[in-house]
Structures are given as structure tokens and as C-alpha cells.
Amino acid sequence: MRDFAERVARRTMHASRIRHYSLGSLAFVAVVVLLSGCTTPRTDVGAPKIVSIEEWGGVRVDMRATNARAHVPTRLTLHHGGVAFLRDRDPMQYLRNLQTWSRNTRGWADIPYHYLIDLDGRVYEGRNVLFAGDTNTEYDPKGHALIVVLGNFEEVEPNPAQLEAVVSTMTMLARRFNLSADVIAGHKDFSAQTACPGKSLYPYLTNGFFQREVAKRLKRD
Numbered sequence: 001m002r003d004f005a006e007r008v009a010r011r012t013m014h015a016s017r018i019r020h021y022s023l024g025s026l027a028f029v030a031v032v033v034l035l036s037g038c039t040t041p042r043t044d045v046g047a048p049k050i051v052s053i054e055e056w057g058g059v060r061v062d063m064r065a066t067n068a069r070a071h072v073p074t075r076l077t078l079h080h081g082g083v084a085f086l087r088d089r090d091p092m093q094y095l096r097n098l099q100t101w102s103r104n105t106r107g108w109a110d111i112p113y114h115y116l117i118d119l120d121g122r123v124y125e126g127r128n129v130l131f132a133g134d135t136n137t138e139y140d141p142k143g144h145a146l147i148v149v150l151g152n153f154e155e156v157e158p159n160p161a162q163l164e165a166v167v168s169t170m171t172m173l174a175r176r177f178n179l180s181a182d183v184i185a186g187h188k189d190f191s192a193q194t195a196c197p198g199k200s201l202y203p204y205l206t207n208g209f210f211q212r213e214v215a216k217r218l219k220r221d
């Protein structure tokens with residue numbers, strides 16, 4: 001009887017050791033996962049959450065099958081939509097329309113911009129950033145990563161969420177392509193034919209706000 005009790009006790013201990021062992025393994029796996037998280041490059045610290053083409057319901061264009069030119073961005077160039085973007089407008093529907101217009105009416109490979117920012121500062125994926133954008137003006141957008149804030153900043157002021165989205169998108173691109181904040185500029189710095197990105201958004205470039213904020217975040221790495 002005592003033997004039996006001992007055997008049961010031993011078996012229970014054994015079982016609990018196994019349980020401890022497997023809990024230990026789980027803890028070990030968790031630590032490894034955490035550590036491997038630490039060793040990945042910190043390229044996306046503070047990066048905006050990008051709404052993908054699939055999420056906004058667009059077509060992911062195979063850019064190699066188009067006339068678009070491959071490039072590696074060396075400049076970060078800010079635009080505005082140039083037309084009023086009102087609160088009741090659905091940005092995803094707007095993007096789908098813009099893509100259809102760009103491809104079917106305008107004959108471009110895709111949306112002319114690489115990243116688009118809405119009223120709430122949400123950032124949407126546009127054209128593949130490894131292909132040059134398109135423009136209605138005379139400058140050559142090759143080498144420019146094009147960021148557009150939807151709205152007409154000749155008429156309205158950018159809101160804090162939009163300013164933050166511009167900074168975080170530019171920082172993400174500067175990290176990815178190893179650029180300094182000095183390459184940040186606006187469309188009208190390259191074209192005499194436009195007021196883009198508008199008289200209320202452009203001052204954030206001329207007073208160095210975007211350049212300063214991006215430089216600050218790049219230094220944090």
C-alpha cells in the first residue's frame with residue numbers, strides 16, 4: 001500500500017516535472033521570439049500603418065508590364081490633392097476612382113503618387129514606390145517618392161493628424177532608402193507650373209518643420 005502511494009506520488013511528481021518542462025519550453029520559445037524581434041532592423045519604429053491596395057479595393061498593378069520607369073527614390077516630394085476633400089467623401093472610393101481615371105483616362109500605369117494621406121491622417125498605398133510617378137507638370141518625377149495629402153491647401157489648413165502622417169511616411173521612406181531629411185521638398189520646388197502643395201501646407205517645408213521632425217526621428221535609431 002505504501003509502495004503504491006509512493007509510486008503514485010512519484011508519477012505525479014514526474015508528471016508535474018513534465019508540465020514544468022513544457023511550460024519552461026514555452027517560456028524559452030517566447031524569449032527567443034522576443035529576442036529575435038529585438039534583432040530585426042528598427043526600420044518600422046513609428047512607421048505609419050499603411051492601408052494596402054487590397055484593403056482600399058484597388059488593383060495591384062504589375063508595374064513591370066507597364067511603361068512605368070523603375071527608379072530608386074532619392075527625394076521625398078510633397079503634394080496636395082488640389083481639390084477640396086470633404087468629410088463626407090469616402091477616401092477608399094476616391095482612390096478607386098483615381099486609379100481607374102489614372103489608368104483608363106490618363107493612360108498612366110497607376111495612381112501617380114506613391115502614398116496618399118486622407119483627412120484623418122490615414123496613409124494609403126499608391127503606386128509601387130520602386131517605379132517613378134507621373135505628373136501633369138513639367139518636372140521629371142523619376143527619383144522622387146511622391147506623397148500627397150488629399151485636399152486643397154490653397155483653401156484649408158492641414159490638421160495635426162495629416163502633419164503627423166506626412167512626418168511618419170517621410171521618416172519611413174528616408175529609413176528605407178537611406179535618405180537624409182535634406183531631400184524633403186514640395187512639388188513647386190521643381191515646377192513653375194503649380195502652387196502645389198498649397199499655400200497652407202508649403203510653409204511646413206519652407207520653415208523646415210517636416211525636415212526637422214524627420215531628422216529628429218531618424219536620429220532616434
Ligand SMILES: [Zn+2]
Pocket residue numbers: 078079080187194196197
Ligand atoms: Zn503636386
